[in-house]
Amino acid sequence: MVSSTVGYPYIxxxxxxxxxxxxxxxxxxxxxxxxxxxxxxxxxRLQKQKDAGIDLIAVGDFTLYDRMLxxxxxxxxxxxxxxxxxxxxxxxxxxxxxxxxxxxxxxxMTKWFNANxxxxxxxxxxxxxxxxxxxxxxxxxxxxxxxxxxxxxxxxGPYTFLKLSKGYAKKDIPAFxxxxxxxxxxxxxxxxxAGAQWIQLEEPILSTSLTKEDIQTVTxxxxxxxxxxxxxxxxxxxYFEAIEHYEEVVALPVAGIGLxxxxxxxxxxxxxxxxxxxADKVLAAxxxxxxxxxxxxxxxxxxxxxxxxxLVPVDRIWVQSSSSLLHVPVTVQxxxxxxxxxxxxxxxxxxxxxxxxxxxxxVREGKQAITDAVVESITxxxxxxxxxxxxxxxxxxxxQNIGEQDSKRNSPFKERRDKQRExxxxxxxxxxxxxxxxxxxxxxxxxxxxxxxxxTDAQYRDFVRxxxxxxxxxxxxxxxxxxxHGEFERTDMVEYFGEKLGGFVFTEKAWVVSYGSRCVKPxxxxxxxxxxxxxxxxxxxxxxxxTDKPMKGMLTGPVTxxxxxxxxxxxxxxxxxxxxxxxxxxxxxxxxxxxxxxxQVDEPAxxxxxxxxxxxxxxxxxxxxNAFRLATASVQDxxxxxxxxxxxxxxxxxxSISGLDADVISIETSRSHGDLVSAFNDFSYDKGIGLGVYxxxxxxxxxxxxxxxxxxxxxxxxxxxxxWINPDCGLKTRKYEETIAALKNMVLATNKMRERYAVxxx
Numbered sequence: 001m002v003s004s005t006v007g008y009p010y011i012x013x014x015x016x017x018x019x020x021x022x023x024x025x026x027x028x029x030x031x032x033x034x035x036x037x038x039x040x041x042x043x044x045r046l047q048k049q050k051d052a053g054i055d056l057i058a059v060g061d062f063t064l065y066d067r068m069l070x071x072x073x074x075x076x077x078x079x080x081x082x083x084x085x086x087x088x089x090x091x092x093x094x095x096x097x098x099x100x101x102x103x104x105x106x107x108x109m110t111k112w113f114n115a116n117x118x119x120x121x122x123x124x125x126x127x128x129x130x131x132x133x134x135x136x137x138x139x140x141x142x143x144x145x146x147x148x149x150x151x152x153x154x155x156x157g158p159y160t161f162l163k164l165s166k167g168y169a170k171k172d173i174p175a176f177x178x179x180x181x182x183x184x185x186x187x188x189x190x191x192x193x194a195g196a197q198w199i200q201l202e203e204p205i206l207s208t209s210l211t212k213e214d215i216q217t218v219t220x221x222x223x224x225x226x227x228x229x230x231x232x233x234x235x236x237x238x239y240f241e242a243i244e245h246y247e248e249v250v251a252l253p254v255a256g257i258g259l260x261x262x263x264x265x266x267x268x269x270x271x272x273x274x275x276x277x278x279a280d281k282v283l284a285a286x287x288x289x290x291x292x293x294x295x296x297x298x299x300x301x302x303x304x305x306x307x308x309x310x311l312v313p314v315d316r317i318w319v320q321s322s323s324s325l326l327h328v329p330v331t332v333q334x335x336x337x338x339x340x341x342x343x344x345x346x347x348x349x350x351x352x353x354x355x356x357x358x359x360x361x362x363v364r365e366g367k368q369a370i371t372d373a374v375v376e377s378i379t380x381x382x383x384x385x386x387x388x389x390x391x392x393x394x395x396x397x398x399x400q401n402i403g404e405q406d407s408k409r410n411s412p413f414k415e416r417r418d419k420q421r422e423x424x425x426x427x428x429x430x431x432x433x434x435x436x437x438x439x440x441x442x443x444x445x446x447x448x449x450x451x452x453x454x455x456t457d458a459q460y461r462d463f464v465r466x467x468x469x470x471x472x473x474x475x476x477x478x479x480x481x482x483x484x485h486g487e488f489e490r491t492d493m494v495e496y497f498g499e500k501l502g503g504f505v506f507t508e509k510a511w512v513v514s515y516g517s518r519c520v521k522p523x524x525x526x527x528x529x530x531x532x533x534x535x536x537x538x539x540x541x542x543x544x545x546x547t548d549k550p551m552k553g554m555l556t557g558p559v560t561x562x563x564x565x566x567x568x569x570x571x572x573x574x575x576x577x578x579x580x581x582x583x584x585x586x587x588x589x590x591x592x593x594x595x596x597x598x599x600q601v602d603e604p605a606x607x608x609x610x611x612x613x614x615x616x617x618x619x620x621x622x623x624x625x626n627a628f629r630l631a632t633a634s635v636q637d638x639x640x641x642x643x644x645x646x647x648x649x650x651x652x653x654x655x656s657i658s659g660l661d662a663d664v665i666s667i668e669t670s671r672s673h674g675d676l677v678s679a680f681n682d683f684s685y686d687k688g689i690g691l692g693v694y695x696x697x698x699x700x701x702x703x704x705x706x707x708x709x710x711x712x713x714x715x716x717x718x719x720x721x722x723x724w725i726n727p728d729c730g731l732k733t734r735k736y737e738e739t740i741a742a743l744k745n746m747v748l749a750t751n752k753m754r755e756r757y758a759v760x761x762x
Contacts, residue, residue, distance in 0.1 A: 001317055001363040001364055002318040002319070003055045003320065004055065005054050006058060006154075006239065006286070006290065007154065008061065008326070008349060009328070009512070009513075010061070010513075011330065011512070011513055011519060013509065017038070017517075021064070025099075025517075039142075046059065046149055052357060053353075054357065055360075056151070057143070057152065058152050058154045059136075059143045059149070059154065061154050061326070062139070065098045065120070065517075066119050067156060068119040068120055068164060069107075071122070071156045072123075074131065074133055076127075076128075076132050077123065077129060078097065079104075079107065080125065081104040081105070082096050098120050099516065099697070099698055100695065100698030100699070100700050106697065106698045107121055107122075109697065113240050115240070116512075116563065116608065118514065118515035122164070123165070124165050124167040124168045124172075124176055126172065126175065129180065130183075134186070136153035137187065137191055140196055141194060150195070150197065152199070155187065155202070156202050157203035158177070158180050158184050159205055159206075160206075163205050177217070177220075177221060181225065184229075185224075185225055185228035185229045188228075189228075192229065192232045193231075197233060198234075198255070200235045201235070201236055206218070206244075207612050208613070209612070209613050209614040210244065215249075218248075218252070223253055225253075226253035235257070236249070236256070237284065239258070239290070239323035240264075241263050241613065242266070243268070255280075256281050256284055257284065258320070259283065261304060264322075265304070272308070272312075273311065283316060284318040284320055285305070285308055285318065285319055286321055286323065287320070287359060288321045288356050290321035290325050290352070291322065292569060293328055293348060293524065293566045295344075295345050295380050296347065298370070298377040298378070302370075302374065305317075314363060319356050320356055327512060329349065329507070330509075330511075332350070332351055333350070334508065335510065337508060338505065339505065342384065342505055344380040345381055348510065358370050387527060389526065389527025389528060390527045391528075392530065396575075398582060406630055413661065413686065413687055415637065417688075419637045420640045420663060423597065424598070426482070428754055429723055429725050430724050430725070431482070431724070432481060432484070432552065432690070432724065433731060434602075434644050434726055434728075434730045434731070435484050435554045435644070435730045436490070437471050437484075437731050437739065438733075438734050438739055446463045464539065468488065468539065469546055471485075471486045476547065478740065478744055481550075482550045483551050484552050485540055485542070492521065493564075493730070494556055495520075495523050496535075497535060497556055498525075500532060500533070500535040501535075501580075501583055502528070502531075502532055503525055503526065503527035503529040503579070504524065509521075510524075522565050522566050524565065525562075525566065525576060528579060529580050529583055530579075531586045531587070534590040534591075536587065540596050541595065544596060551596060551598070553588075553599040553600065555587060555591075555600065556602050558581040558584055558627045558630075558631055559577055559603055559605060559627055559628065562576055562580060578630065581630040588601070588632055592635050592639050597640065598639070598640045598642065599639060599640070600642035600643065601628065601643050603644070603660070604645050604668075606628075606645060610653070628660050629661055632662070642662060643664075643665050644665070644666045644667070645666075645667050645668065654685070658687065662687065664687065665687065666690035666691075667689070667691055669692050688724055690724030690725060691718075692727055693725060694706070696727050696731055699735070701738050702742060704748045704749045704752070707749035708749045708753065711750070
């Protein structure tokens with residue numbers, strides 16, 4: 001039995017990858033030294049997998065920014081605005097596509113299926129595609145020559161790449177495929193000629209709700225690849241869920257199929273039992289969960305593996321994780337301060353490698369060879385289940401007794417709107433920001449000193465207040481209409497709340513990549529979530545005392561806290577979300593009681609949690625929307641509830657957004673503004689809305705006219721009376737100077753539009 005990896009984190013145990021990237025971008029590391037540092041990291045992670053005893057190691061899953069971007073660049077799919085004239089693609093061009101530059105906006109970024117990872121959306125312009133470099137071949141040869149690893153080259157599969165790209169209509173798909181297939185064939189042939197025994201083509205799109213027409217297209221693509229690259233042993237890898245068109249997928253002309261037996265265990269097993277598995281293929285069984293951090297119950301995994309070996313011969317089964325381990329931190333060993341019971345129940349990437357090899361060992365040497373490991377896993381999980389934090393019967397009863405009235409505002413939106421207009425008396429096209437202001441090195445140093453005990457609580461509190469006052473003054477100078485306090489006390493929009501709620505635990509080095517070099521350290525929800533004390537009232541009230549302008553209280557919503565955390569796996573995600581919502585409801589009420597009457601409850605990850613199967617959307621959206629409303633419904637009509645969303649395609653669930661019953665919603669849209677605006681042609685949205693007018697993920701400062709154009713586009717389908725002006729997202733990652741310059745331009749653009757409407761009214 002072969003042990004294999006689908007992918008492994010490239011971040012480094014101490015975020016060495018992030019630090020190298022940001023040093024290079026800042027001009028502190030010249031290109032040659034940067035590439036040397038990157039090569040060192042790349043080889044270290046391969047060696048670690050080899051030392052763990054993995055038989056078939058994924059190579060080519062390392063990236064400098066994003067693998068979808070890598071694939072697009074490899075095929076010469078570089079938008080014209082970046083002035084690429086052919087040949088090698090420079091690092092400057094590569095990073096400009098992802099981050100933008102002074103002359104060109106970055107490519108769109110969105111969620112990778114339902115994961116908390118974001119990819120750069122390739123742009124197809126119908127130009128001839130060319131192979132600029134065989135990246136998987138380069139990775140394969142490097143591993144072979146430098147580490148004596150005969151690895152498994154990996155790349156995004158052709159249909160997933162096509163479906164996640166943009167810039168083409170349905171009628172263009174055949175031409176797009178005719179361009180892609182020869183390039184994939186060449187890559188496959190060159191890899192086979194170089195000695196690659198297996199090549200992993202990742203097709204997670206097959207785990208979504210595809211049509212019969214989609215499957216016919218997939219079949220034609222892989223038939224053509226089998227003809228043009230007959231010597232390539234392709235492992236078609238799926239993940240994140242079960243595949244729907246099982247019989248058609250396993251019949252594809254490939255040498256192996258990778259199935260998810262963690263997220264998609266029940267359905268994939270049903271398919272296998274009902275329809276069997278081809279005698280000429282390998283089954284790469286994703287038994288170990290690649291998405292969550294909890295230690296596997298090896299007794300259950302051994303039983304599942306026993307079932308699989310009754311259906312597929314042992315010599316045609318590989319054991320691996322359910323998906324790339326990119327989505328989990330590197331190693332539990334770095335967590336020296338965690339409670340021992342909780343730590344023993346965790347498994348990050350390195351520990352999951354051990355789980356994979358343990359299962360393979362149990363087959364090779366017999367179950368008695370892994371008895372100790374199995375018992376240890378059972379004991380660790382039981383000890384976790386026995387913790388008092390997991391046993392709050394009163395809270396469990398409260399969740400079960402939630403009624404329909406608990407999630408309803410006192411009055412319909414139109415009545416609330418009229419009262420709020422009278423209360424706040426805001427100008428046409430009110431301006432605001434999404435919440436955070438730049439977390440400068442000084443802010444980070446002050447927080448670090450405080451956490452280490454090198455400064456007192458009073459000193460840190462005074463520092464935060466100084467930052468708040470500075471940015472209140474800046475907002476006054478810029479001329480914004482609704483202020484925020486800046487969130488200088490917060491490291492992360494989820495971590496901050498988790499630290500103040502019961503049921504969470506925090507790690508020191510459990511980082512994962514979110515987008516680009518942006519890394520997050522998700523909280524761990526290990527117990528029942530409970531409200532302890534007010535979490536945001538002090539800073540919001542202090543900020544309000546400094547200005548006559550309305551101040552927004554800033555919270556992270558229950559669904560986002562759920563989706564951006566590592567969540568306990570012993571109760572449903574729905575019940576965990578309702579626990580969070582009940583806790584946040586108390587915080588919303590505390591803000592209102594303290595005089596804060598605009599409260600923003602952000603849900604940037606609401607869409608992220610959508611199941612991959614559309615048939616399961618309605619159930620998820622029902623409880624997710626209800627959780628938001630449960631958290632916000634108890635306020636008075638004169639208190640205005642805002643929310644914010646980002647990184648996703650809203651067109652297919654815009655009615656659900658309306659169902660949140662938020663008075664105002666702001667949406668990140670600057671990279672794909674037209675796509676969202678078109679949705680309002682088909683849906684009559686009656687509530688307040690802010691379509692982000694500039695991209696905060698790029699360091700460039702947009703011109704006034706650029707933002708005027710975006711505002712005009714939005715006002716083509718929305719009424720001026722419901723339109724708000726704001727950046728795409730929070731400004732935490734931006735620098736001081738560029739933030740002020742961009743916001744000043746935003747206000748100038750708003751004033752231009754106000755003057756235009758004033759003239760029209762005359």
